[in-house]
Amino acid sequence: MENKTAEKAVITGDMLISNIIAQYPDAVYLLMNCGMGCVSCPASQMESLTEACMVHGLDGVEVARYLNVELGLIDA
Numbered sequence: 001m002e003n004k005t006a007e008k009a010v011i012t013g014d015m016l017i018s019n020i021i022a023q024y025p026d027a028v029y030l031l032m033n034c035g036m037g038c039v040s041c042p043a044s045q046m047e048s049l050t051e052a053c054m055v056h057g058l059d060g061v062e063v064a065r066y067l068n069v070e071l072g073l074i075d076a
Helices: 017-023 027-033 042-046 049-055 060-070
Strands: none
Touching: 017 027, 017 042, 017 049, 027 060, 049 060
């Protein structure tokens, strides 16, 4: 029997904030916890995670890793 469970994509810096939130709704709270209080702003929806991190003075690689660990996509 074939496994029909789709494997979730690991979050990367080039992913758009809107796509991250669409696939992982809990990411909203995690991003806000990082200091990105404007993740629901229409402008932020078209930014990549890296671009949004730069605006907030955050390291995109660290934020991507934090999201992946907290969402259970990778091991800590």
